Amino acid sequence: MATLQTRATARIMMSPAVILLFLWMIVPLVMTLYFSFLRYNLLMPGTEENIGFLNYQYFLTDPAFFTALANTLILVGGTLLITVIGGILLALVLDQPFFGQGIVRLLVIAPFFVMPTVSALVWKNMLMHPVNGLFAWIARSFGLQPVDWFAQVPLFSIILIVAWQWLPFATLILLTALQSLDGEQKEAAEMDGAGAISRFIYLVLPHLSRAITVVILIQTIFLLSVFAEILVTTNGGPGIQTTNITYLIYMQALLQFDVGGASAGGIVAVVLANIVAFFLIRLIGKNLER
Amino acid sequence: MARATTTRSKIVFTVIGWTIGFLIFFPILWTFLTSFKTEGTAIATPPQFLFFDWTLENYREVQSRSDYFKHFTNSVVISVGSTLIGLALAIPAAWAMAFSPTKRTKDILMWMLSTKMMPSVGVLVPLYLIFRDWGLLDTRIGLVAVLTMINLPIIVWMLYTYFKEIPGEILEAARMDGASLMKEIVYVLTPMAVPGIASTMLLNIILAWNEAFWTLNLTAANAAPLTQFIASYSSPEGLFWAKLSAASTMAIAPILIMGWFSQKQLVRGLTFGAVK
Numbered sequence: 433m434a435t436l437q438t439r440a441t442a443r444i445m446m447s448p449a450v451i452l453l454f455l456w457m458i459v460p461l462v463m464t465l466y467f468s469f470l471r472y473n474l475l476m477p478g479t480e481e482n483i484g485f486l487n488y489q490y491f492l493t494d495p496a497f498f499t500a501l502a503n504t505l506i507l508v509g510g511t512l513l514i515t516v517i518g519g520i521l522l523a524l525v526l527d528q529p530f531f532g533q534g535i536v537r538l539l540v541i542a543p544f545f546v547m548p549t550v551s552a553l554v555w556k557n558m559l560m561h562p563v564n565g566l567f568a569w570i571a572r573s574f575g576l577q578p579v580d581w582f583a584q585v586p587l588f589s590i591i592l593i594v595a596w597q598w599l600p601f602a603t604l605i606l607l608t609a610l611q612s613l614d615g616e617q618k619e620a621a622e623m624d625g626a627g628a629i630s631r632f633i634y635l636v637l638p639h640l641s642r643a644i645t646v647v648i649l650i651q652t653i654f655l656l657s658v659f660a661e662i663l664v665t666t667n668g669g670p671g672i673q674t675t676n677i678t679y680l681i682y683m684q685a686l687l688q689f690d691v692g693g694a695s696a697g698g699i700v701a702v703v704l705a706n707i708v709a710f711f712l713i714r715l716i717g718k719n720l721e722r
Numbered sequence: 723m724a725r726a727t728t729t730r731s732k733i734v735f736t737v738i739g740w741t742i743g744f745l746i747f748f749p750i751l752w753t754f755l756t757s758f759k760t761e762g763t764a765i766a767t768p769p770q771f772l773f774f775d776w777t778l779e780n781y782r783e784v785q786s787r788s789d790y791f792k793h794f795t796n797s798v799v800i801s802v803g804s805t806l807i808g809l810a811l812a813i814p815a816a817w818a819m820a821f822s823p824t825k826r827t828k829d830i831l832m833w834m835l836s837t838k839m840m841p842s843v844g845v846l847v848p849l850y851l852i853f854r855d856w857g858l859l860d861t862r863i864g865l866v867a868v869l870t871m872i873n874l875p876i877i878v879w880m881l882y883t884y885f886k887e888i889p890g891e892i893l894e895a896a897r898m899d900g901a902s903l904m905k906e907i908v909y910v911l912t913p914m915a916v917p918g919i920a921s922t923m924l925l926n927i928i929l930a931w932n933e934a935f936w937t938l939n940l941t942a943a944n945a946a947p948l949t950q951f952i953a954s955y956s957s958p959e960g961l962f963w964a965k966l967s968a969a970s971t972m973a974i975a976p977i978l979i980m981g982w983f984s985q986k987q988l989v990r991g992l993t994f995g996a997v998k
Contacts, residue, residue: 442822445814456871457837463848530735536743545981547932549952550970564765660934664956678843702844709839
């Protein structure tokens with residue numbers, strides 16, 4: 433139906449966005465790939481030379497890499513666990529009719545709009561501070577020993593902060609999916625004598641499965657690159673206990689000026705993210721056909 | 723069958739709902755309250771909840787000490803600028819994809835989405851070096867460019883899903899009546915597309931406002947937006963909780979309000995139309 437002329441016009445209209453995005457993707461990526469095979473440190477200019485896969489070898493055999501990989505997985509997994517389970521429960525509550533539902537909904541989604549540096553610092557200081565923080569006061573008023581969050585359980589503390597930021601996202605998406613559930617189906621199940629729990633397991637959960645998958649995949653993409661929360665709270669420490677892959681590469685690049693090593697790490701991070709992206713793209717692509 | 727929502731269950735859920743809502747919102751509320759305390763009251767134990775001497779001193783201090791409005795302006799310029807440039811690039815592209823789709827349209831959309839999956843840290847090194855060599859480090863222009871490219875896929879996708887919902891027959895009717903392409907866009911398409919464009923804009927300003935990888939790595943003093951400004955409070959010497967709270971309140975208030983208005987679009991935008 434589209435005539436040759438409109439097709440040509442369409443191409444012209446698309447080209448600026450497509451060309452720019454293509455350059456944005458390909459130029460830095462090729463540069464990263466190129467640097468990753470060089471010995472290249474900004475502190476020693478003029479000593480650049482091709483060293484093959486040595487950067488990769490150093491990066492992948494560095495014990496810090498395994499710690500960072502484990503931290504990344506724990507951070508992503510822990511946050512997903514809290515946000516998905518919490519999100520389902522919250523969505524179920526928000527789906528019930530009650531007084532002031534709209535306002536509660538606004539309160540629940542608010543953390544998503546708080547910039548990462550603010551939420552990290554507010555939690556670290558005003559809530560989790562071992563002496564003056566609110567949690568410490570609550571613990572003491574119950575006669576308990578306050579937890580020194582960032583000294584005793586640093587990674588868990590960061591998981592809590594990140595989960596607080598992402599819980600609204602999971603809740604909102606699951607709630608949207610929940611509201612599209614056919615009311616008649618629920619009533620039919622109710623009349624057939626299905627209890628609340630079996631209704632949830634056999635009706636609600638299967639209906640939510642797609643939305644849950646979307647939440648998991650999208651959050652994983654973002655959580656793999658958690659950065660600001662670590663930078664302003666622990667700087668990756670104590671030691672490297674809260675260093676994730678993103679932070680490890682950042683340290684190598686901008687604190688040690690090791691361009692080659694950081695680039696090799698960057699390529700590793702790209703590969704890891706692509707494994708997740710592969711599934712996400714397929715899922716959304718399938719949706720596009722319907 | 724009228725759903726058996728008894729008054730009792732409604733009351734029970736009101737209590738549960740409000741308790742959860744309050745707990746989740748509490749850190750923000752606490753920041754807001756603390757911003758009106760003196761530094762002494764802010765760290766007092768037991769904590770003072772409402773009955774303290776409210777003061778506006780912190781807000782004045784934050785401005786006079788560290789020029790809050792400079793960073794606020796940077797945030798506005800960077801988030802609005804990148805969103806507007808993104809829209810200028812994305813509107814024609816999304817229009818073409820929605821109204822004259824070809825076999826490759828879907829592939830292009832999927833490819834755009836895939837660029838969003840690339841972790842920023844993977845291109846940190848080259849981008850940092852390019853910025854250094856071109857004198858773009860710590861400039862607003864540089865950040866606007868980066869954030870435009872980061873959010874462009876989301877903008878194209880959101881606009882595409884909105885444009886898709888505009889019935890093509892209306893455009894054909896206009897074309898039959900002899901409307902030129904320009905007229906078609908200005909008089910027919912734009913009025914129908916404005917709500918979609920507006921919500922796309924809103925969501926992308928929010929995302930750009932809160933972006934905290936590139937803004938932290940590519941700016942120092944001059945072009946630093948609020949993310950970087952707040953991060954400067956992380957220095958261990960001299961924690962000023964009340965001032966941190968005042969600065970934080972001002973940094974999140976405008977975007978929180980915008981966010982509340984765009985809550986419906988949030989789902990669509992962030993799931994690339996997978997959940998509506």
